[in-house]
Amino acid sequence: MNRVYIKTYGCQMNERDSEAVAGMLNERGYVIVNSEEIADIVLLNTCSIRDQSEQKAIGKAGQLLKHKGNKSQFLLGILGCMAQNRGQALLDSLPDLDLIVGTQKFHHTPDHLDALISSLDQKVSDVPLPIVDLDEEPDSQNTIRHHDPTNGRVSTFVSIMQGCDMNCSFCIVPKTRGAERSRPMEQIVDEIHSIVDNGTREVTLLGQIVTSYGKREYPTLRGKTPFVQLLEKIHEIQGLHRIRFTSPHPLGFRKDLITAFHEMPKLGEYAHLPVQSGSNQMLKAMNRPYSRERYLKLIDSLRAVSPNMHFSTDIIVGFPGETEDDFRQTKSLFKRVGFDMAFIFKYSERTGTMAAEKSDQVSREIKDSRNQELLRILEGHSLQRNRSLVGSIQEILVEGPARKGEGMLMGRTRGYRKVVFPGPPSMIGELINIHIKEATVTVLKGVPAVSHSTAQGTASTLVNLT
Numbered sequence: 001m002n003r004v005y006i007k008t009y010g011c012q013m014n015e016r017d018s019e020a021v022a023g024m025l026n027e028r029g030y031v032i033v034n035s036e037e038i039a040d041i042v043l044l045n046t047c048s049i050r051d052q053s054e055q056k057a058i059g060k061a062g063q064l065l066k067h068k069g070n071k072s073q074f075l076l077g078i079l080g081c082m083a084q085n086r087g088q089a090l091l092d093s094l095p096d097l098d099l100i101v102g103t104q105k106f107h108h109t110p111d112h113l114d115a116l117i118s119s120l121d122q123k124v125s126d127v128p129l130p131i132v133d134l135d136e137e138p139d140s141q142n143t144i145r146h147h148d149p150t151n152g153r154v155s156t157f158v159s160i161m162q163g164c165d166m167n168c169s170f171c172i173v174p175k176t177r178g179a180e181r182s183r184p185m186e187q188i189v190d191e192i193h194s195i196v197d198n199g200t201r202e203v204t205l206l207g208q209i210v211t212s213y214g215k216r217e218y219p220t221l222r223g224k225t226p227f228v229q230l231l232e233k234i235h236e237i238q239g240l241h242r243i244r245f246t247s248p249h250p251l252g253f254r255k256d257l258i259t260a261f262h263e264m265p266k267l268g269e270y271a272h273l274p275v276q277s278g279s280n281q282m283l284k285a286m287n288r289p290y291s292r293e294r295y296l297k298l299i300d301s302l303r304a305v306s307p308n309m310h311f312s313t314d315i316i317v318g319f320p321g322e323t324e325d326d327f328r329q330t331k332s333l334f335k336r337v338g339f340d341m342a343f344i345f346k347y348s349e350r351t352g353t354m355a356a357e358k359s360d361q362v363s364r365e366i367k368d369s370r371n372q373e374l375l376r377i378l379e380g381h382s383l384q385r386n387r388s389l390v391g392s393i394q395e396i397l398v399e400g401p402a403r404k405g406e407g408m409l410m411g412r413t414r415g416y417r418k419v420v421f422p423g424p425p426s427m428i429g430e431l432i433n434i435h436i437k438e439a440t441v442t443v444l445k446g447v448p449a450v451s452h453s454t455a456q457g458t459a460s461t462l463v464n465l466t
């Protein structure tokens with residue numbers, strides 16, 4: 001009764017939370033398995049960002065409970081955002097659930113499973129079932145710090161804060177994740193030191209609004225926000241090659257952070273900058289406190305300090321009241337920036353948010369067609385940008401074997417473009433120069449180039465690996 005399968009829905013923060021729960025369960029003697037078929041316990045770590053995300057997890061839970069039937073030796077838990085959002089009400093549609101754990105309570109999962117298992121063993125339970133644990137917990141942001149020391153992953157997520165104090169009118173996250181709470185800088189730096197000792201070469205710092213990191217806990221020093229102070233400390237860590245972060249708020253992306261892209265080479269040439277809409281009218285209705293002009297100025301400022309910047313974004317199409325003209329504004333901003341990547345969301349009404357009260361909801365057909373239109377533009381940009389790299393030499397952080405092709409490795413450029421190339425496993429975790437030969441929308445292909453010193457300086461030549 002100790003094999004646990006964790007299925008994760010949604011964002012990188014959820015992936016990280018699941019990893020930490022897996023680490024804690026491992027320490028407690030549970031075995032993490034990679035299929036529900038062989039699990040005694042299934043935990044669904046859920047997402048509430050759109051209705052569809054919730055429906056997927058509810059469907060899965062229903063299916064698992066049907067399988068469970070009268071098999072008493074199987075436990076099902078729902079963790080994370082949907083647990084927090086729907087709470088006890090989940091039991092109306094899923095009365096046989098054993099466990100509901102909110103976003104500030106992940107670290108209690110091992111205790112809850114222990115209690116559930118012992119209640120199964122005793123037949124007559126002294127634990128009230130199901131276990132529902134949803135309250136706020138002070139300092140819970142400091143509990144997501146377990147990593148599996150044996151996995152030796154090149155690129156690792158690190159949670160630096162939890163919660164969100166913004167009040168975007170479409171968004172459920174302030175309800176599911178609570179108010180902003182940051183982890184102490186030293187704790188984060190220590191954690192990164194230890195994962196670097198275990199082979200990590202790139203970290204992605206995670207938070208709902210990373211640019212708000214430490215706002216309450218630390219002062220701004222010499223014009224540098226706590227987030228930039230944290231980046232500086234992490235940048236000093238020997239053996240760490242790259243630092244990424246997600247998601248910043250355009251409003252928090254100030255001069256100190258723009259300058260950081262010039263001063264800190266480990267940041268590379270990539271930023272994810274959620275814009276949501278290119279129409280000032282929509283931005284106002286979304287309660288996003290910046291204008292299209294300010295966003296574009298930010299993009300220009302970043303390109304001024306780092307001309308090869310690559311950008312990705314989040315966009316919502318079909319927000320209530322979005323007209324053809326508003327959408328045209330989004331398209332024009334989209335083209336002007338030339339995003340390499342974008343997550344395009346069809347607006348989904350979330351009960352309890354301000355936008356859900358609006359009467360001028362946009363039809364599904366219009367959302368679909370706007371979504372398709374942006375996807376087509378995006379495809380064009382990604383291909384064009386990737387093609388522009390053909391013939392160049394790019395510095396790649398090698399992440400591991402490619403999914404397809406024997407002897408092929410996968411890594412990413414400083415601009416976060418995916419590259420596949422032939423090479424030995426000893427290259428994993430290294431920074432390697434790759435000569436780019438081919439490009440598709442999503443991936444670049446190349447071959448390693450070796451640098452050698454010549455009378456004129458350093459030159460790169462191709463190695464023939466075949």
Ligand code: 5AD
Binds near residue numbers: 346
């Ligand atoms: N409908 C559609 N997309 C949403 N997002 C957040 N809330 C909604 C919603 N109600 C998108 C935003 C955000 C990303 C994580 O999810 O674009 O940046």
